[in-house]
Amino acid sequence: MIDLAAGLSPLLADPARVLTQPQVVERLSRDFYWYSPILRPQLDGKHADIVVQPISNAEIIAVLRWCFAHDVPVTLRGAGTGNYGQAVPLHGGVVLDLQLMQAIESIDSEGVAVCEPGVKLGVLETEARKQGWELRCYPSTIAKASLGGFLGGGSGGIGSISHGGLRDFNTVRALEVITMEADPRVLLHEGPAVHDILHAWGTNGVITKIWFQLTSAVEWAQAALAFPSFAQAFDFSETLAVDPSWVKRLLTVFEWPLPSFFSPIKSLAREGHAGIFLLIAEAQRAQLEQAVRDAGGEVTFAEPYAGLRSTPLLSDYTWNHTTLWAMKADPAYTYLQCGFDLERSREQFATLKAKFGDDFLIHIEWMKNGAGNIFPVAIPVVKFTDEARLNDMIDTCRANDVFVANPHVNHVEGGGRYREDNVQLQAKYRYDPHGLMNPGKMATFVRRNVAAMAGKHA
Incomplete structure (x- = not known):
């Protein structure tokens, strides 16, 4: 058996950044895959043999060269906030933890930030706003998530x-x-070539520097709304979503009882009512409040947004954080990731509710696609009983033209963001010919003419 610590420690300026303590290695081999009752039994107990924390390209190159020569798999890690087991090693080996590479090198006059992959998104947002910019988009895990991991x-x-x-x-x-x-x-990948690497789970290259476009900062307000029914809430949210005169950053709709799960801010909910959380331009707050009243809703909270330290921070209850709060209320809950047809969404909702009832709780996030069209995506909170019923939910969605990116599979292709033109796979063949980067996570990759590594590093 190869002595990984002996081989890798001389390659770093500080050998202390080669971590071998079992508890530390196990912690840095995990992410939030346990959101999925399907992935949990598959990935529990999987871990690397060692963790390496480089601080430069030179150290990364040295580590990768050594691992290639010794046929050692390498799994990349950002901040470990992913939900699909992206950062969980299936074949042991090395976790390459990039959290110490966290420099913001520059933010230029066009709002392009040049960053190392380990920079926390919250840090980048805070620094960008000092210079009149802000992130175009970010996950609800912004406080912990890294830019490289997000990409x-x-x-x-x-x-x-x-x-x-x-x-x-x-x-x-x-x-x-x-x-x-x-x-x-x-x-260097520029322009369309970035798609070779984006959303490839670290299977085809180590991202070491990012040129990230920001947008002009806006003075925001955050608000919580309540409507007597989900239909009313959804109708109102659509009015805001498709009207470009409303300047918005977040528009989330929750079917009841989802708002009741947000225990720290339960006072913002109204019993039996659907909820909306949003970030809207502070200059439009009064106009919003009047529009809500005219539509039969209630503004339960509205204040200027003071950044990521706002209390409450309503974005902490949106996107996949909604699922986390539901799981705290009942561990039987999990989630799906869906895209609805704007013209048919109400019909699609009705079909799913008729079949699954309260086992399928609708949670909508409005989004713009690459063509500039606004549409409702959903992270429905679903009750898990067994895998067959979960698959029935997925099949029913797809049979009704609801797109599903399945969060209960542990490979890039199954998650719904894999490029149909296979550019990520082609890049893997070019850049990782022996299949040593996060092996097993790109299911269509076939390792050619190289001895299998199963068991070699156990």
Whole structure:
């Protein structure tokens, strides 16, 4: 058996950044895969043999060269806030933890931030706002999530209603990537070439520098609304979503009883009522409050937004944080990721509710797609009884033309963000010919003419 610590420690300026303590290695081999009752039994107990924390390209190149020479798998880790087991090693080996590479090198006059992959999104947002900019979109895990991890496994979030997802509107201008080869290369991907690497779960290159487009900062207000029925709440949210005169960053709709699960802010809910949380331009707050009253709703909270330290921070209850609060209320809950047809959404909701009732609680996030169209995406909170029923929910969605990105599979292709033109797979063959980067997570990759590594590093 290869002595990984002996081989890797001399490659770093400080050997203390090669971590071998079992509890530390196990912690840094996990993410939030336990959101899924399907992934939990598959991934529990999986972990690396060692964790390496590089601080430079030179150290990464040295580690990858050594691992390639010794046929050692490498799994990349950002902040570990993913939900699909992206950062869980299936074959042991090395976790390459990039959290110490967290520099913001610059933010230029066009709002392009040049960053290392480990920078926390919350730190970037705070620094950007000092210079008149802000993130185009970010996940509800902004306080902990890293930029590199977001690009590797995320898709969109708060801000996507106006600026689309990570793959839209040239938000990612360029990426510097290191390959997993006998002699690792440092490559620059610009423009459309960034799609070779985006949302590939660290299976085809190590992102070491990011050119990330920001947008002009806005003075926001956050508000919570209540409507007697989900239909009323959804109708009102659609009015705001599709009208470009409303300046918005977040628009979330919750079917009852979802608002009752948010225990720290339960006072903002109204018994039996659907809820809406939103971030809207502070200059439009009074106009919003009047529009809500005219539509038969109630403003239960509305205040200027003071940034990520706001209390309460309503974005902490949106996107996939909604699922977390539901799981705290009842561990039987899990989630799906769906995209609805704007014209048919009400019909699609009715079909799903008729079949699954309160086992399928609708939670809508409004989003803009790459064509500039607004549409309702959903992270429905669903009651898990067994895998067959969960698959029935997925099949029923798809039979009714509801797109599903399945969060209960542990490979890139099954999650719904895999490129149909296979550019991520093609990049893996070019940049990771022995299949050593996060092996098992790109199901369509076939390792060619190389001895299997199963059991070699157990």
